[in-house]
Amino acid sequence: MKKLLLFFASLLLLAATAQAQTNRAAYNGWLQYTGTYSLNSKFDLNLGGQYRAYSGVADKRLLLGLALLQYNFKNVPLSVGAGYMYLQLQPYTTADQVEKFDNRENRLYQQVIATQKFSRARLIHRYRVEERWTATGFRLRFRYLASLRLPLGPKTDLNPKWYLAIKDEIRLSDQPNPFDSNRVWGGVGRIFNKNLGGELLWMTQFDGGQNRSNYVAFILRHDFGWSADHPERRVRFLPQ
Numbered sequence: 001m002k003k004l005l006l007f008f009a010s011l012l013l014l015a016a017t018a019q020a021q022t023n024r025a026a027y028n029g030w031l032q033y034t035g036t037y038s039l040n041s042k043f044d045l046n047l048g049g050q051y052r053a054y055s056g057v058a059d060k061r062l063l064l065g066l067a068l069l070q071y072n073f074k075n076v077p078l079s080v081g082a083g084y085m086y087l088q089l090q091p092y093t094t095a096d097q098v099e100k101f102d103n104r105e106n107r108l109y110q111q112v113i114a115t116q117k118f119s120r121a122r123l124i125h126r127y128r129v130e131e132r133w134t135a136t137g138f139r140l141r142f143r144y145l146a147s148l149r150l151p152l153g154p155k156t157d158l159n160p161k162w163y164l165a166i167k168d169e170i171r172l173s174d175q176p177n178p179f180d181s182n183r184v185w186g187g188v189g190r191i192f193n194k195n196l197g198g199e200l201l202w203m204t205q206f207d208g209g210q211n212r213s214n215y216v217a218f219i220l221r222h223d224f225g226w227s228a229d230h231p232e233r234r235v236r237f238l239p240q
Contacts, residue, residue, distance in 0.1 A: 027054075027055055027056075027213075027214050028052055028053060028054055028055070028056075028061060028213055028214065028215045028216075029051075029052065029053045029055075029056050029057040029215065029216055029217075030050070030051075030052050030203065030215040030216065030217035030218070030219075031050070031051045031052075031057065031217075031218055032048065032049070032050045032051075032217065032218070032219045032220070033048060033049045033050075033219075033220050033222065034046065034047075034048045034219065034220070034221050034222070035047045035048065035221075035222040035223075035224065036221075036222070036223045036224060037224045038224060041072075041074075042071055042072055042074070043069065043070065043071055043072070044069075044070040044072065044079075045067070045068070045069060045070075046066075046067070046068040046069075046070060046081070046083070047066070047067055047068075048064075048065070048066045048067075048068075049064065049065050049066075050062070050063070050064040050065075050066075051063055051064075052064075052215070054092075060090055061089070061090060061091070062087060062088065062089050062090070063087070063088040064085060064086070064087045064088075065085070065086050066083055066084065066085040066086075067083055067084055068081045068082070068083030068109075068111075069081060069082060069083065070113075077114065077115035077116075077117075078112070078113070078114050078115075079112070079113045080110075080111070080112050080113075081110070081111050081113075082108070082109070082110045082111075083108070083109055083110075083111075084106075084107070084108055084109075085105075085106075085107040085108075085109060086104075086105070086106060086107070087104070087105040087106075087107065088102070088103070088104055089102075089103040089104075089105065090102055090103070091103070103134070103135050104135070105132060105133065105134050105135075106132075106133045107130055107131065107132050107133070108130070108131045109128055109129065109130040109131070110128070110129050111126055111127060111128040111129070112126070112127045113125065113126050113127075120150075120151045120155065120160070121148065121149065121150050121151070122148070122149045123146065123147070123148050123149075124145075124146070124147040124148075124149075125144070125145070125146055126143075126144070126145040126147070127143075127144055128142070128143040128144075128145075129141075129142055129143075130142075130143065139173060139174060139175075140173065140174040141171060141172065141173050141174070141180060142171070142172045142173075143169060143170070143171045143172075144169065144170050145167060145168070145169040146167065146168050146169075147165070147166075147167045148165070148166045148167070149163050149164070149165055149189070150163055150164040150165075150166070151163045152164060152188075159191075160191075161190060161191050161192075162188060162189070162190055162191075163188070163189045163191075164186075164187075164188060164189075165185065165186070165187050165188065165189050165199055165201060166185065166186050167183070167184070167185035167186075167201075168182070168183070168184050168185070169182070169183040169185075170182050171183070177208075179208055180207075181205050181206060181207045181208075182205070182206045183203055183204070183205045183206075184203065184204050184206070185201050185202070185203045185217075186201065186202055186203075187199055187200050187201030187202055187217075188200055188201075194223070195222065195223050195224065196220075196221070196222055196223070197220075197221040197223070198218065198219065198220050198221065199217070199218070199219045199221070200216075200217070200218055201215075201216075201217045201218075201219065202214070202215070202216060202217075203215040203216075203217055
């Protein structure tokens with residue numbers, strides 16, 4: 001396990017030093033916090049923040065905040081939710097990557113999350129619709145995320161601390177060319193205690209053609225607990 005951590009740490013260092021070697025947009029950092037607050041046995045409030053940067057973590061690319069109200073069905077592993085997201089994007093606008101454009105976006109979104117269990121593994125499906133108010137006008141986007149979590153360690157361990165995380169997300173727009181992007185994730189996760197977990201991931205985003213960008217991501221997940229009524233029905237550590 002230490003070798004895995006050293007491997008992903010080396011990826012982060014490579015991303016931070018890539019600025020001197022290649023396009024800044026090709027290697028990026030991604031920091032994220034996701035908090036789940038149980039209001040009662042049926043409703044959760046999810047709050048989150050995200051920071052992305054070019055070439056490691058110093059050169060800001062995106063700042064994001066969100067809030068989501070989620071309803072959890074009692075007898076099936078299913079939840080529905082609706083939320084709001086605010087984004088500040090600062091992409092480079094020139095080929096020499098000197099000048100940036102400051103872009104603000106307001107976003108409403110609705111989502112459905114379904115969970116499947118295969119032995120100790122868990123597969124989460126997230127379906128999301130976004131209404132986006134951008135600098136260039138109103139846009140719709142549709143997203144599907146499959147998130148697989150594979151516990152590490154012997155099968156006799158009922159509460160494994162480490163797991164592998166594999167994710168794939170397809171994003172489609174309402175534009176004449178509907179393909180927006182495809183994000184592929186892979187990495188390791190660690191459950192520190194019943195309320196706190198983290199993931200260290202490598203993500204490649206394919207934007208069509210030869211365009212792609214790479215991220216080293218650290219995601220901190222904070223779970224404030226929930227009702228004892230059917231706790232197995234709740235999705236622990238929601239996908240981002």
